Amino acid sequence: MEKLFKDTEKLAGWDGLNQAAELLQQGELVAVPTETVYGLAADARQPEAVAKIFHAKGRPADHPLIVHIADVAELSEWTTTVPAYAHTLAAAFWPGPLTFILPKAPHVSDIVTGGHPSVGVRCPSHPLMLALLKQLGTGLAAPSANPYKKISPTTAEQVLYGLNGKISAVLDGGACEVGLESTIVDLTTDTPRILRAGPITRQQLEAVLGCTVEQPKQHSEAVSGNVKAHYQPNTPLLVLPQAELLAKLHTANEKTAVMYYSEQVALQVQGQTLLTLKLAADKARYAQSLYYALHQLDQSEANEIWLEQPPSDDAWSDVQDRLARAAYR
Structure with missing residues (x-):
C-alpha cells in the first residue's frame, strides 16, 4: 500500500x-x-x-x-x-x-x-x-x-x-x-x-x-517523455503562430492568459485586461523559464493559456517538442 x-x-x-x-x-x-x-x-x-x-x-x-x-x-x-x-x-x-x-x-x-x-x-x-x-x-x-x-x-x-x-x-x-x-x-x-x-x-x-547523429521526428522507443500528451498544465494550452495569435487577441478576456516573447505581441497586449507573461527571446533563458511560467499561469484564474509559438529552428527543438506535447488534446 x-x-x-x-x-x-x-x-x-x-x-x-x-x-x-x-x-x-x-x-x-x-x-x-x-x-x-x-x-x-x-x-x-x-x-x-x-x-x-x-x-x-x-x-x-x-x-x-x-x-x-x-x-x-x-x-x-x-x-x-x-x-x-x-x-x-x-x-x-x-x-x-x-x-x-x-x-x-x-x-x-x-x-x-x-x-x-x-x-x-x-x-x-x-x-x-x-x-x-x-x-x-x-x-x-x-x-x-x-x-x-x-x-x-x-x-x-x-x-x-x-x-x-x-x-x-x-x-x-x-x-x-x-x-x-x-x-x-x-x-x-x-x-x-x-x-x-x-x-x-x-x-x-x-x-x-565527428559523425552523423540521427534525430527522428517521431519514434516508438520507450524513453522518458515519449508520449503524445505530456508536460501539460491543467489549464488548456494553445500554441499559436504569431500572426494567428495577433488576430485572435481581440477575442481575449480577463480570463485569458497570454505567454509571448516577441515585441509585436508585446505592443498588441499593452493596455488590455489580460493575464500576460513575457518570456525571453533568447533560447536558453526562454527554456529556463518556460515550465515556471506555465506553472504560474496554471495556478492563476485563467481558463485558457495562449502561447506564441517560438522559433522552429533546430536550436529550439526541445522547446518545440515539449510544447507540442503540452498542448496535445
Whole structure:
C-alpha cells in the first residue's frame, strides 16, 4: 500500500543534505534538484523504493526511468557495454543534461528500466545533487518530480504543488538552471540517435563525435517523455503562430492568459485586461523559464493559456517538442 504523508518535508539546501541521504537509504522518496528539472529520486538499487516512484507519480510501470550517477567511472556499474563514443560524449558534456541509453547490467532491476533491456544513465551538474550522489555511493532513479503527464517542476515549491503528502521530502536547491529535461541519446546502435530533444543539440553531438547523429521526428522507443500528451498544465494550452495569435487577441478576456516573447505581441497586449507573461527571446533563458511560467499561469484564474509559438529552428527543438506535447488534446 502506498504510504501517505500528512505533509512533505521541505529540506533546506546543504543543511538538508544528510537528512535527504538518510531518507533515500531508508527506501523513501525524496525530490531532488538537478540542473534540468527536479527529479523524484529513489535508490536505484532498491527495487521496492523505485516502485514507489510509479505510485507517487501515477506513472505506468513500463515507462523507464533514468539513473543518475556521480561520475563517468560509474557507468560500468550500470551497463554491460560502454562504447568509446560514450566516453567521448561524457568528456564533453558531463556533468550536464545528456542521458545515454545503453545495455543494462544484469543487476539493474526491471522496475528501473520498465522491463526493457537498456537503461538510461546521466551525470547531473547541480552541485547539491552531485554531493548527494557521492555521499550515497549509488545511483538514483529520478524522473521529473510531478504527477504523470503534468508540468515538470523547476522549484521546490512546484514539487510540493503536485506531490505534497505523497513523498517524504523535497531537497530545496533553488531554481533549476536549464529548466528542460535532458537530451536522450541512444548509444546501443552503431549510429547514435537522439530519442528526446534537449539542451544538448544534434549539432553539438555531431561536432564532438565527428559523425552523423540521427534525430527522428517521431519514434516508438520507450524513453522518458515519449508520449503524445505530456508536460501539460491543467489549464488548456494553445500554441499559436504569431500572426494567428495577433488576430485572435481581440477575442481575449480577463480570463485569458497570454505567454509571448516577441515585441509585436508585446505592443498588441499593452493596455488590455489580460493575464500576460513575457518570456525571453533568447533560447536558453526562454527554456529556463518556460515550465515556471506555465506553472504560474496554471495556478492563476485563467481558463485558457495562449502561447506564441517560438522559433522552429533546430536550436529550439526541445522547446518545440515539449510544447507540442503540452498542448496535445
